[in-house]
Amino acid sequence: DAGVTQSPTHLIKTRGQHVTLRCSPISGHKSVSWYQQVLGQGPQFIFQYYEKEERGRGNFPDRFSARQFPNYSSELNVNALLLGDSALYLCASSLDWIVYEQYFGPGTRLTVT
Amino acid sequence: DQQVxxxxxxxxxxxxxxxILNCDYTNSMFDYFLWYKKYPAEGPTFLISISSIKDKNEDGRFTVFLNKSAKHLSLxxxxxxxxDSAVYFCAATRSFYNQGGKLIFGQGTELSVKP
Structure with a gap:
């Protein structure tokens, strides 16, 4: 079975631009979470979605938004990019929102110049 | 505020x-703990977990120990x-408070196993 997939793999954007990152969960998984990992740190929670509804939100500004589609795939959107948004963005899926073991994709490396 | x-x-x-990889946490409301392994250019891979109702969990070569009074766990x-050479992350969550989807990660420990 395919694992969590994310696209694109790498992305370079300019300050002030907007970016959309995509994630497809493991087949049968209904919950998707997004994390940001900067160099030298552990992943930091951004959002969790389950059945198209937001179930949790981390300490990130409103420039960050996400949504989940009927097929359980998800998009993370970031507006008005800042240099500090440069990071690895990880998507994780789990069977449902109360299952704690999350399975991560390879991530999207975003560079903001 | 680094909780893990x-x-x-x-x-x-x-x-x-x-x-032996160590992890400390400060939030006494954490009740579920996980260990992940990460290779370069890959996402974290789930290794093993433990609930706060246990003090030990084993899976093959991997054992996690939890000391709730000390707020400490080890792999x-x-x-x-x-x-096994990789970066290892511990993570914690407050499942009882319906926050099972929000994992709080530590900064990671890079393990190097030399032949």
Missing amino acids: KQNSPSLSVQEGRIS HIVPSQPG
């Missing part, structure tokens, strides 16, 4: 010996193999 801390950025161990790898 891994105070050792790196650890070097000889092949065949035991690797033991026996015997260590060169393929």
